[in-house]
Structure formats: structure tokens, C-alpha cells
Amino acid sequence: MLSKKSKYAIKALLALAKVYNEKTPLRISVIAEQEKIPRKFLEAILLELRNQGFVGSKMGASGGYYLAKHPEEIMLSAVIRVTGGPIAMLPCVSLNFYEPCEECVDEATCGLRNVVMEVREASIRILSKTSLADTLNREQMLEKKAVKPKKRVKTK
Amino acid sequence: MLSKKSKYAIKALLALAKVYNEKTPLRISVIAEQEKIPRKFLEAILLELRNQGFVGSKMGASGGYYLAKHPEEIMLSAVIRVTGGPIAMLPCVSLNFYEPCEECVDEATCGLRNVVMEVREASIRILSKTSLADTLNREQMLEKKAVKPKKRVKTK
DNA sequence: AGAACTCCTACCAATTTAGTAGAATAATTG
DNA sequence: CAATTATTCTACTAAATTGGTAGGAGTTCT
Numbered sequence: 265m266l267s268k269k270s271k272y273a274i275k276a277l278l279a280l281a282k283v284y285n286e287k288t289p290l291r292i293s294v295i296a297e298q299e300k301i302p303r304k305f306l307e308a309i310l311l312e313l314r315n316q317g318f319v320g321s322k323m324g325a326s327g328g329y330y331l332a333k334h335p336e337e338i339m340l341s342a343v344i345r346v347t348g349g350p351i352a353m354l355p356c357v358s359l360n361f362y363e364p365c366e367e368c369v370d371e372a373t374c375g376l377r378n379v380v381m382e383v384r385e386a387s388i389r390i391l392s393k394t395s396l397a398d399t400l401n402r403e404q405m406l407e408k409k410a411v412k413p414k415k416r417v418k419t420k
Numbered sequence: 421m422l423s424k425k426s427k428y429a430i431k432a433l434l435a436l437a438k439v440y441n442e443k444t445p446l447r448i449s450v451i452a453e454q455e456k457i458p459r460k461f462l463e464a465i466l467l468e469l470r471n472q473g474f475v476g477s478k479m480g481a482s483g484g485y486y487l488a489k490h491p492e493e494i495m496l497s498a499v500i501r502v503t504g505g506p507i508a509m510l511p512c513v514s515l516n517f518y519e520p521c522e523e524c525v526d527e528a529t530c531g532l533r534n535v536v537m538e539v540r541e542a543s544i545r546i547l548s549k550t551s552l553a554d555t556l557n558r559e560q561m562l563e564k565k566a567v568k569p570k571k572r573v574k575t576k
Numbered sequence: 577a578g579a580a581c582t583c584c585t586a587c588c589a590a591t592t593t594a595g596t597a598g599a600a601t602a603a604t605t606g
Numbered sequence: 607c608a609a610t611t612a613t614t615c616t617a618c619t620a621a622a623t624t625g626g627t628a629g630g631a632g633t634t635c636t
Binding site: 423424425458460461464478479480481482483 | 592593594595596597601602603604605
Binding site: 265275301340350352353354355365375380390394399402 | 543
């Protein structure tokens with residue numbers, strides 16, 4: 265399960281990605297309101313994202329946050345990783361949060377581990393190929409589908 | 421992340437699957453020792469698995485647990501589901517633990533949801549195709565690989 | 577100077593997880 | 607039949623994690 269922190273982080277970054285072209289930074293309070301994220305919590309999250317180099321900030325009046333990289337360059341897997349969410353289903357197959365199962369006699373021949381590894385690979389394949397920009401594109405595609413159901417294939 | 425409960429459940433079921441042919445049930449204490457699972461905890465887990473129909477039990481002396489179905493018929497996804505582990509990364513894409521994101525204006529056009537859905541599908545595709553028997557097979561394959569590294573393709 | 581921001585440290589309440597204790601109940605076996 | 611060996615079941619609980627909040631210090635713009 266993704267933590268709320270990870271979810272909020274991605275949502276906030278998407279909000280920043282939407283206005284990537286504008287030169288002015290986005291205030292915390294604006295993002296919080298737009299994405300319905302508790303303000304103080306978002307504050308902490310953005311601070312962390314800044315320390316990790318995903319966003320930059322400008323202090324003082326008319327300050328705020330902006331993406332530090334191009335939306336194409338920020339992958340969902342990276343955001344999840346830094347916001348504390350391991351992607352793997354077990355620590356023994358996690359690259360970034362690795363920990364052995366203390367009960368496992370031989371990790372290399374553990375059948376469950378083998379399966380879980382396959383799941384992790386499938387998940388990472390998707391999450392590390394999908395950038396903020398890709399995610400916004402998906403959103404637009406979904407909106408088009410919903411708004412213009414003209415050229416639809418017969419349903420059922 | 422898989423909970424320990426789910427992990428223990430799978431490990432216990434694998435232990436039962438290994439002796440599926442024998443007619444005698446396996447005692448909790450034997451499984452606990454073999455798989456290094458805290459005994460009392462395992463007790464609770466097996467009870468739940470019995471209530472869910474995965475295993476049967478026999479009380480009294482020379483009692484114990486046994487698989488209620490063939491190892492081919494018990495899928496990892498099913499075990500994870502009943503032991504409380506949602507497979508999806510967000511409740512809004514979970515089939516069995518569905519809950520809407522209260523902040524989401526329109527679920528149908530949420531880009532993040534769309535990605536996470538793809539991840540869930542990939543995960544479920546694997547977990548619902550892999551049975552206890554498959555998992556044991558993987559184990560044997562891994563053991564062979566480890567023991568007989570004769571016919572190996574040149575390693576880089 | 578003062579308003580409008582971010583930055584930072586320090587809390588905290590609720591939930592979940594990973595168990596444990598102990599007695600009741602049931603079947604076998606000598 | 608009675609002792610023994612099991613599962614069954616109810617009820618706790620300790621520790622960690624999650625999802626926040628409070629409040630002031632520091633910065634920049636006007």
C-alpha cells in the first residue's frame with residue numbers, strides 16, 4: 265500500500281508539473297487547496313521533496329515551490345522511493361529497503377521470494393517508465409474519453 | 421507490503437502442501453518449528469485459514485492441520501486476500517478493499533489511479549496464476565540450479 | 577517596516593501490527 | 607477411563623507506524 269504521504273507527494277508534484285511553464289512558483293496553500301491535502305502535512309512533504317532535489321523553493325513573499333526537473337524526468341518510482349514507500353511486497357526483495365527474512369534458511373531458493381520478486385519487477389517496470397508528464401497525459405486521455413463519447417465503439 | 425501474517429500464512433500452507441500426500445495431519449508446533457513462525461501467532465493464523473476453507477483440522481491427540489484443497493488449487497492471491505493484505509497500492513483501485521479517495525474530484529480521470537491500476541493488474545496477473553504447487557516447483561528449480569551448476573551458460 | 581511566505585523543531589493521537597496468556601474443548605491411547 | 611496431547615477461543619497488550627498539528631524563526635517583497 266502506498267502511504268498517504270507518497271500519494272500526496274505525487275499529487276503535489278503533478279500540480280507543479282501542470283504549471284511548469286509559468287515562471288512563478290506555486291504557494292503551498294494553493295496546492296493544498298487544489299489537491300485537498302492538509303496544509304501542514306503538505307508543508308512537511310514539500311520540504312522533504314526539496315531536500316531530495318525534486319523541487320526548488322523560493323522563500324518570502326511571493327515565494328513558493330516549483331519543479332526542479334522537467335516533468336518527463338521525474339518518475340513515479342523515484343517519488344515513491346524517497347517518500348518512504350517500498351515498492352516490493354517483502355523486504356527481502358526490496359532494492360532500497362532490503363532486509364533478510366530472519367526465518368529464511370536460504371534466500372536464494374525461497375519459492376515465495378521468487379514469486380514476489382517477479383511481482384516487484386513487473387511493478388517497477390511500470391512505475392519507473394511513467395513520469396509526471398506521462399501521468400498528466402493519461403489524465404488528458406481519460407478526460408477526452410469521458411467528454412467526447414462520440415466515436416465510441418458500440419458498448420457491448 | 422505483505423504483512424507478516426500473510427507471509428506466515430503462505431509459508432505454513434507451503435509446509436502443508438509438501439506433505440499433501442501423507443494421510444496424517446501436521447501439528448502446529450511442527451510447522452512453527454520448521455518455518456520458524458511464533459507458535460501462538462501461527463495458531464491464530466491457521467484457525468483463520470480453516471474458517472476460510474483453505475485447511476482442515478483434526479482436534480485432540482495426533483490431531484493437526486491439512487490442506488483442504490489440492491495445492492494446485494490454492495492461489496497466492498487468495499491467501500493474501502483473506503489474510504488481510506490488499507494487493508493494490510491504493511484503496512481506490514482495490515477490488516476487495518475498495519474505498520474512494522475523498523480528495524479525488526473525479527476518480528475516472530485520475531492519472532495516478534490509472535497508473536496504479538495498471539500496476540495492480542500486473543501484480544494480480546502473477547499472483548493469481550501462481551499456486552502453492554507452482555511455488556514449490558519454483559523452489560525445486562532453484563535448488564537444482566544451485567546444486568548443479570554444470571550446464572550453465574557462460575556467466576558474462 | 578510589515579506582510580506574506582517558507583523553514584524547522586517538536587509534539588501527539590489513533591490505528592495497526594505482531595504478537596501472548598490462559599483456559600475450554602475434543603480426540604486418542606495406554 | 608483417565609491421562610495426555612492436541613486444537614479452539616476469548617481477551618489482552620506492547621511497540622511501531624501513520625497521519626497529522628503547533629508555533630515560532632528566518633526570508634523576501636513591497
